[in-house]
Amino acid sequence: MAEITINNTVIQTDAAADTPLLYVLTDELQLKGPRFGCGLAQCGSCSVLVDGVETRSCVTPISALQGKSVTTLEGITAFYAAATGQAIAESTPLQDALIEQQALQCGYCYNGMIIKGTELLLDNPSPTESEIRTAMNGHLCRCGTYPRIIRAIQTAGERMQTAGVTPENGREESA
């Protein structure tokens, strides 16, 4: 029986130690954020944050998660709030910007885009377009929605700066 901290809740699973985290998230917890795309860590649809770092859950065995904290899309608002010292909102600035830009088509890539985009913005709230492209390059979109996603990440960063949100003040407060 393994214990894993997911979205600040400790869960127990009797899944085999080599089971990739993705199957625990989708089948046992029935979460809809992380989702199967390739099983090869090539596309980013299964991404989660492990201690704040974007990680492919399709190739991460649950045995590797002892003592670590997993955040899925379902927990992204709480994670963002804790990281920035803000109250928990219904959505993050990035999610709002993605809706405003009507940036998606099928939206299946969105889990990974939001997880990776959040990691980027918390590290660098004012990324250049080139920095966004580099950071997001490991996340694929078959529908070709990259241009609006880039704009949404820029917009979200601008909003964070306007609101005086910086990752540092959050980290200090949560430390």
Next chain:
Amino acid sequence: MSTMKPFLPIRRRDLLKGSGALVVSFAFHPVVSAQSRSPVAGPPDPEQIDSWIAIHNDNTATVYIGFAELGQGCSTALLQVAAEELDLAMNQVSTVGLDTHITPNQGGTYSSSAMRRGGPQVQRAAAEARQALLQMAAVQFRVPAESLLVSNGVVSTLDDPARSVTYGQLIGNQLFNQPFTGNAPLKDPSTYSIVATPYPRNDIPLKAAGTYSYIQHMRLPGMLHGRIVRPRGQGAYRDGVQVISIDESSISNIPGARVLRMGNFVGVVAEREWDAVRAAGQLDVEWNQPENLPGNDNLFQQMENGHTNERIALEEGDVSAFDNAAIQSQFNGTGPYQAHVPFAPNCALADVRSDSALVMCSTQDVYNTRTSIANLLGMEADQVRVQYHEAAGTFGHSCWDDVAQAAALLSSMAGQPVRVQLMRWDEHGWDTYGPAHIGKARVAADSQGKLVSYEYEGWQHHWSLIETSEQTAKGTPAAEWPPFPAQQINPLTLGGMYDIPNRFLLNHHVPGLDYLKGAWLRSPVDLSFAFVSEQAIDDLAYQSGLDPWHFRQRNITDYHWRDVLDAAANAANWEPRVAAVNASQSGIVRGRGIGLGTHLASYGGAVAEIEVNIQTGEVRILHLVGAIDAGLVVNTSNVENQLIGQLVQTASRMLLEEVTFNTQHVTSLDWASYPILRFEQCPEVTPVIVQRLDEAPSGAGEEVMAAAAAAIANAFFDATGKRMTMYPFTPDRVKRALTV
């Protein structure tokens, strides 16, 4: 989570009572709720208003739509059409998921048909429902219907606005019981307030929140997880798959997993998904997979030299005019097999019982899939219920029917519901690919730059009719679709935009059973057609000493084509000059190109700006402009998004995408061996809509791709003075082209 009770007797009128609940259960709950069940096999009678529109007590409406939300936003746009004609606000209308027991049969969602075919049907049904509602109000108020006003579903009299009644009060939760004649008058387009606006899509907030349910999220009580076991990568379509032997002891360390087999169809099922994944990977199967493919190296040689079936697609005038023309050009080119490869591999669930079957999948045509599943299971069509749930964007016929059949087969053998999730290599390796193409163009212009002759010959095979699951399980022989035009050379993209007195189009059907499986891939084969045809046209402009935009203008009188051509050029700030005057063979060179093309309707024009690294052969696409005339554009934001997607996908297909295979099997099995465009390679894109409020919607899902492919190819010539004869423009291929 609620428990499913299949086939609970509930009728449409009972559904009406559960106002809104039906919508919620379909759209948001991964388990199908009892309320959504009907004992009556579909389709609902399309000749009745009630099959299209239901008005609820709370003055909202449910619109029953027979088209699939594929991420293109049609579920929002079709509601815009309905709300507009009904005089309801967008928050008063909703729809339900496609289901052969609930939604009317509007045919499949392909060929950009949702707005083109579906829009007018939904529009007329909504107009007729509104007319019936006004008639009811007229009777109640004892006034002529013409003296009534409607706003947000509240009907009032012209002379006394205080006398009012809502749609919900007039008919809420009751049936219209009126035939759908299609004769109700439609609104004047100049009064539209919802149609032709960028109304935000209904599905996007849920998708951004991560609460949207895709087919991959669906679960059935008591289900097993299934995986198909096949060789990695398909061989020749005719051969299918042959099992020599299976060693079941090879998975004995996975106690939860079992092997299920019917003929040469092999699968594994397990209660835990990871057990199914492991077992499918670990099961030791000896396959007979003959070496019957040409391989990439001999593909085009075999296609051209083997037996083919000829059909004249178009013959006008006399193309011997070529012989004496002042300017002549002959250009041959080829396009590769390309894959659909949806971002999520296809998935389906089935619950097959002795006398009925439920199949949940992401088919683009629930009624057609119902027929194929019924045939597979030996049932009558009305014993089979097929539900659509959205998957990742598929852009044509990927493995959705194959996986639905696999789920049905595994459930029938397991005696339990089964969910089948394809693995990445299944989707990449067993796709029905967009067929490869050989094109030969022979075109000529007079000394004034007027086109006088156009000939095109094209070689490709048809689409595959029999899915691999059926082929392997039942031994059904491989077969191609009958020879209808959509699989063959396209007279619209092949010179159809120009005024040419003499034109001859010859289609060579390559019998497809000795090749890879094929099907329609977004803008089917049009990229290859335009790649060849528009390079030949471009060469005439070059030889004539004319700017390629101006050359095309001289040869177009149709205002649709003229407008998309000009719209693309103007948006790109095109400055006229002859192509390749700045071409260079060293360093990093830039070029720009223009092109036209479409699929079966609508009109596409595009301009590309690219950069070629002469030394490394690397091509970057810097900017793509795509202009479309798709008649009335109902939702401008959706269509702009479609254009963005088409341009980015065309960049991907022109630079990177090629199915690779040796003489035995496909070898491009994942995103490393079949790469697609990434963030860092993504060009700037400019979508342009030529809006036509007074023309019917003609489809906007794929019609600028051919033009964009042509523009990219012509930009390469402008940059280098050399022409590419095959895509994708990989560095090796580019370097070879530069040394010719």
